[in-house]
Structure formats: C-alpha cells, structure tokens
Amino acid sequence: MTEHVEAKSATLADELLGVVQAVEGVSAVYPAQPLWQSVAGAAVAAVTGEQLPLISLTEQDGTLAIKARIGVGSPLPAPKVAREAAAAIRRHLGNVPAVVEVLVAKIEA
Amino acid sequence: MPDSHPWKGRNVTGSPAVSPTAQQPLDLVPDALLAGRAADGDTAAFEALARRHGPLMRATARRLTGTLADADDVVQESLMQAWKQLDQLRDPAAVKSWLLRIVGTRSIDHLRKRRNHLALDDLENHVDAPSGQRTQDPESTAVNASRVDALKSALTLLPEEQRRCWVLKEFNDLSYEEIALTLNISPASVRGRLARARIALARTMEEWR
Amino acid sequence: MKTPGDALECGHSLAELSAYLDTGEIADPAHLDSCPECQAGLASLRRLSELGNELLTADVAEAGSGGDDWMQTILDNLRLELRPGRSIPLRAEDPQDTLWETEGSVSALIRSVADSFPGTAAGKCRLLGDITEPGAGITVDVEIAVVYGHAMEERAAALRNELAKMLQVQTELDIQAINITVTDVLELPAPAMTPNTEDQP
Incomplete structure (x- = not known):
C-alpha cells in the first residue's frame, strides 16, 4: 500500500510546487486532490489550519509517486507544457526513482 | 427576478429541432423545478439557480467574511457543496434558504481557516472595516456618511457571533431554528444574540440620528 | 439624551x-x-x-448580476472541478510519466473560442469517440447560437477553422470532423449591441 512520506515530503512538495510554477505556460497549480473530494476533509483542515499540499507525494516500494494538477495559459501548446512540467520535476528529483503524473485541468487560449 | 440578460433566444425556422442552447430560457423556471432538475444531474438548471441566487449569496458572504474576494471563494465552495449534496435537499422549493445556510456555514469555516493562519489582530483588522475606520469612533467618522454607511460601520463593531446572527436574519430572513443549525448554537442563543445585536445597532443609529 | x-x-x-x-x-x-x-x-x-x-x-x-463575469468565473471553475470528464492521454517523454488533459479542459476551451467569436455563443459541446485511446478518431460536436444578422453558414465555417487550428495546437487528438450545429438565433433587443448591418443577409 502507499503511505504518506512525512516531514521531508512536505518540504519536497513545496520545492516541487515552486518548480512546477516556474515552468513557462503553467498558469495555476490546483490541489492534486480535486476540491470536491476534500470537502469532507475541509472541516478537519479548518480546525487544524492545515493546507493540503498542492503537489501530491506518495511513496511505494521506494518509488516516489508525484501528482500535479495544472492550468495552462499561454500560446505554448498545453501538451508541451505538461511534458515540460514533468521534465522539470524529474530534473529536480535527480536520480530518485519516481513516477510523475501531470494532469492539465484548465487550458486558457 | 431581474430580467437582465441581453438577448432572448428564438428558434430559427427550419433549423433542426434541438433544445435551446443557453441557460437564459431557464430564468423563468421556478426554483422548485430547477432544484428538482439539478438534483437529477441537470447542470444547466443548477447554473440557472446559481445565477439567480448568486448575488444574494455573494452579498451575504461579503458581510460575513469581510471582503468580496473572500465572498467569491465562499460562493464557489458553497455551490460546490450544494451540487454534491443536492440529493439531501428535502424541499426543492426551499432551495434558496438552503443555499444561504450553506453560505453561512462556509463563511464561518473560511474565517476559521484564516484565523489559524493570521494573528487575531490581523484578522480583526481585516474583517469588514469597509472604510478602514474600525478603530475610530463611529459617531465622528460617520457624521458625513449616509445612514447606511453608518450601519456598515456599526456592524463591524459588533461581536462576530452577533453580527452573524444579524446578517442571517436581516439579509437572509432565516428562522431562529435555521440560524441555530447554521451556527451550531441553540435557538435561544440565536434569540439572545440577535436581540443584543439589534439593541447595540439601534442605539448607535439613534445616537447618530 | x-x-x-x-x-x-x-x-x-x-x-x-x-x-x-x-x-x-x-x-x-x-x-x-x-x-x-x-x-x-x-x-x-x-x-x-x-x-x-x-x-x-x-x-x-x-x-452585481448573476450573469456577470464573477459568476461566470465561478461556474467555469465548478465545471472543471465537478465535471473533469474523461482523461485524455498525452505523449510522455519518460515511460514512467503519465500526462493527461481533462475532457472538461478541452470542451471549456472549445466553448471559450466559440464565445469569443464575433456573433456566436457556445451551447453544448461533445467529443465523440474514445478520447482515452491515443490515436483514436474523434469527432467534435458543437452547438452554437448565432446573433441575428450574422450569416450562419459563414460563421459556422469560420468557427470550424478556428477550432481545428486550436485543437491541433492544444491537444493531441486525431480530429476527423468538427460538426457545428446552429441551434438558436439570438436577438439583441438593446440598441447598444446591434450587430453590424453589413453582415446582414
């Protein structure tokens, strides 16, 4: 089963957020968990003041699974921006084994 | 309902018989029908409801949270929650007060979340203060403003719980029971807080007169 | 006192x-x-x-009114959140990567192109075919309303070209046809938004 990587993952998720936001053509990073799925969890988050990390990070058998949901807003083609975002995440991770998932949830022409 | 949409659709003679495209024709459909259709998954009906009650939801959330930007977040979250929970709406004709109750709950959640991020002082300065005059004497600052502006200022000086009760009553015409459910307090508390809010506001307004 | x-x-x-x-x-x-x-x-x-x-x-x-931009923005966001639709796979450089576009993001883009097109407003929009399968042939169905006074055939053809160009750039779908159906004619009662007389048939 997957398990959440604790403290170090919070830092890494933050770093990756910066990396993805810096990719040309990325106009927004949405919570990897769609909002409506976290509506029930919102009450908990409200009490604890915790923000769900925008970039989701899980680990399974020593392999990191990274998930990012982005909006694209530029003349650059959305598929190209998605590939560039994945590549930027990989560059940041170096040799760490990882599966990267990038979902384009919004395209602004 | 305001009938402000700029164009009215009409089917082209000889065009394929298809349903009207835009949401505009739904503007005339009563709440209960729209809510029923929305509960069946009709997104156009849901959007028509959102357009119809959105301005009041936004105005309410603004008085509850303090800013229009927060209000828009709250309206969006509220509509999202409403769409997910439409099947729990017992009386489709009461969809308006149901939406407003969701707005009340989510406004308070929104503030609570922020309170956990900001120091209380920041929050107090941030909430309301429509003219940035929160710390000043309303009597002196409001002297040249309209009575409505004076009420706005007086509202910002109320304890938060009292202001919530007042907004939910006067803006949304919710019953004591509905307000109690929204704020998670007893109807007796609603009655007391509302009375205290009105007494304080009335006193300020009488002095101002 | x-x-x-x-x-x-x-x-x-x-x-x-x-x-x-x-x-x-x-x-x-x-x-x-x-x-x-x-x-x-x-x-x-x-x-x-x-x-x-x-x-x-x-x-x-x-x-403001429920027809204003602030509400439209909220409704657009809701659409993307609540109805992402199917996931359309994109080519990845690394075999370990999975990249997608949501169907909702593509239909929202189609609608926004149609809405920003002079004299037209978007209605329903559908991607027909197995968009989850790379290379599958896809047909796009778009319903539009045309403002009275605009030549319908000409509007539809121009919009078809525009959509084809946009889908070519922003997706990797193999688009085989774009069907545009004019379902309504919109009348502008207010003099402020009267279409150009030169466009009238």
Missing part, C-alpha cells in the same frame, strides 16, 4: 420586542398597544430593520 437599554421601565425588555418582531409572539400583546415605551422601542427596532433592508439592497446591487 435617551439611550434605550435592554430593560424598559414598563417591565418588558428590548430582547422581547426583538423576538416579537420576528415571531409575532409576546407574553401580553395587549400591553404593547398602550405602552409608549414599548411603542418607542418597536419603532426604533423597525427603523433599524428598514435600514438593514436598505443595506441589503445596496449590497446585492453592488454584488
């Missing part, structure tokens, strides 16, 4: 009067009519209530 406190000298309280205004219930209704203090208290609370209504009216007017 008289400052109304909670307790009135007649033994009633403003809190009781406040509840009476909402519920119409009070212990001895007959007293109200004859008690000047209660009458003054009620009048004060009613003035406040009227003022509250004025504030509400002003706030709702300030909030």
Whole structure:
C-alpha cells in the first residue's frame, strides 16, 4: 500500500510546487486532490489550519509517486507544457526513482 | 427576478429541432423545478439557480467574511457543496434558504481557516472595516456618511457571533431554528444574540440620528 | 439624551420586542398597544430593520448580476472541478510519466473560442469517440447560437477553422470532423449591441 512520506515530503512538495510554477505556460497549480473530494476533509483542515499540499507525494516500494494538477495559459501548446512540467520535476528529483503524473485541468487560449 | 440578460433566444425556422442552447430560457423556471432538475444531474438548471441566487449569496458572504474576494471563494465552495449534496435537499422549493445556510456555514469555516493562519489582530483588522475606520469612533467618522454607511460601520463593531446572527436574519430572513443549525448554537442563543445585536445597532443609529 | 437599554421601565425588555418582531409572539400583546415605551422601542427596532433592508439592497446591487463575469468565473471553475470528464492521454517523454488533459479542459476551451467569436455563443459541446485511446478518431460536436444578422453558414465555417487550428495546437487528438450545429438565433433587443448591418443577409 502507499503511505504518506512525512516531514521531508512536505518540504519536497513545496520545492516541487515552486518548480512546477516556474515552468513557462503553467498558469495555476490546483490541489492534486480535486476540491470536491476534500470537502469532507475541509472541516478537519479548518480546525487544524492545515493546507493540503498542492503537489501530491506518495511513496511505494521506494518509488516516489508525484501528482500535479495544472492550468495552462499561454500560446505554448498545453501538451508541451505538461511534458515540460514533468521534465522539470524529474530534473529536480535527480536520480530518485519516481513516477510523475501531470494532469492539465484548465487550458486558457 | 431581474430580467437582465441581453438577448432572448428564438428558434430559427427550419433549423433542426434541438433544445435551446443557453441557460437564459431557464430564468423563468421556478426554483422548485430547477432544484428538482439539478438534483437529477441537470447542470444547466443548477447554473440557472446559481445565477439567480448568486448575488444574494455573494452579498451575504461579503458581510460575513469581510471582503468580496473572500465572498467569491465562499460562493464557489458553497455551490460546490450544494451540487454534491443536492440529493439531501428535502424541499426543492426551499432551495434558496438552503443555499444561504450553506453560505453561512462556509463563511464561518473560511474565517476559521484564516484565523489559524493570521494573528487575531490581523484578522480583526481585516474583517469588514469597509472604510478602514474600525478603530475610530463611529459617531465622528460617520457624521458625513449616509445612514447606511453608518450601519456598515456599526456592524463591524459588533461581536462576530452577533453580527452573524444579524446578517442571517436581516439579509437572509432565516428562522431562529435555521440560524441555530447554521451556527451550531441553540435557538435561544440565536434569540439572545440577535436581540443584543439589534439593541447595540439601534442605539448607535439613534445616537447618530 | 435617551439611550434605550435592554430593560424598559414598563417591565418588558428590548430582547422581547426583538423576538416579537420576528415571531409575532409576546407574553401580553395587549400591553404593547398602550405602552409608549414599548411603542418607542418597536419603532426604533423597525427603523433599524428598514435600514438593514436598505443595506441589503445596496449590497446585492453592488454584488452585481448573476450573469456577470464573477459568476461566470465561478461556474467555469465548478465545471472543471465537478465535471473533469474523461482523461485524455498525452505523449510522455519518460515511460514512467503519465500526462493527461481533462475532457472538461478541452470542451471549456472549445466553448471559450466559440464565445469569443464575433456573433456566436457556445451551447453544448461533445467529443465523440474514445478520447482515452491515443490515436483514436474523434469527432467534435458543437452547438452554437448565432446573433441575428450574422450569416450562419459563414460563421459556422469560420468557427470550424478556428477550432481545428486550436485543437491541433492544444491537444493531441486525431480530429476527423468538427460538426457545428446552429441551434438558436439570438436577438439583441438593446440598441447598444446591434450587430453590424453589413453582415446582414
């Protein structure tokens, strides 16, 4: 089963957020968990003041699974921006084994 | 309902018989029908409801949270929650007060979340203060403003719980029971807080007169 | 200067009067009519209530109409959140990567192109075919409304070209056809938005 990587993952998720936001053509990073799925969890988050990390990070058998949901807003083609975002995440991770998932949830022409 | 949409659709003679495209024709459909259709998954009906009650939801959330930007977040979250929970709406004709109750709950959640991020002082300065005059004497600052502006200022000086009760009553015409459910307090508390809010506001307004 | 406190000298309280205004219930209704203090208290609370209504009216007017941009933005966001639709795979450089576009993001883009096109407004929009399978042949169905006075055939053809270009750039779908159906003609009652007369048939 997957398990959440604790403290170090919070830092890494933050770093990756910066990396993805810096990719040309990325106009927004949405919570990897769609909002409506976290509506029930919102009450908990409200009490604890915790923000769900925008970039989701899980680990399974020593392999990191990274998930990012982005909006694209530029003349650059959305598929190209998605590939560039994945590549930027990989560059940041170096040799760490990882599966990267990038979902384009919004395209602004 | 305001009938402000700029164009009215009409089917082209000889065009394929298809349903009207835009949401505009739904503007005339009563709440209960729209809510029923929305509960069946009709997104156009849901959007028509959102357009119809959105301005009041936004105005309410603004008085509850303090800013229009927060209000828009709250309206969006509220509509999202409403769409997910439409099947729990017992009386489709009461969809308006149901939406407003969701707005009340989510406004308070929104503030609570922020309170956990900001120091209380920041929050107090941030909430309301429509003219940035929160710390000043309303009597002196409001002297040249309209009575409505004076009420706005007086509202910002109320304890938060009292202001919530007042907004939910006067803006949304919710019953004591509905307000109690929204704020998670007893109807007796609603009655007391509302009375205290009105007494304080009335006193300020009488002095101002 | 008289400052109304909670307790009135007649033994009633403003809190009781406040509840009476909402519920119409009070212990001895007959007293109200004859008690000047209660009458003054009620009048004060009613003035406040009227003022509250004025504030509400002003706030709702300030909030704008449900047809304004702020609501459209909210509804657009809701669509993307609530109805992402199917996931359309994109080519990845690394075999360990999975990249997608949501169907919702593509249909929202199609609608926005149609909406920003002069004289047209988007209605329903569908991607027909197995968009989850790379290389599958896809047909796009778009319903539009055309503003009265715009040549329908010409509008549809121009929009088809525009959509084809956009889908080529922004997706990797193999688009085989774009069907545009004019389902409505929109009349502009206001003189402000009258279409150009030169476009009239």
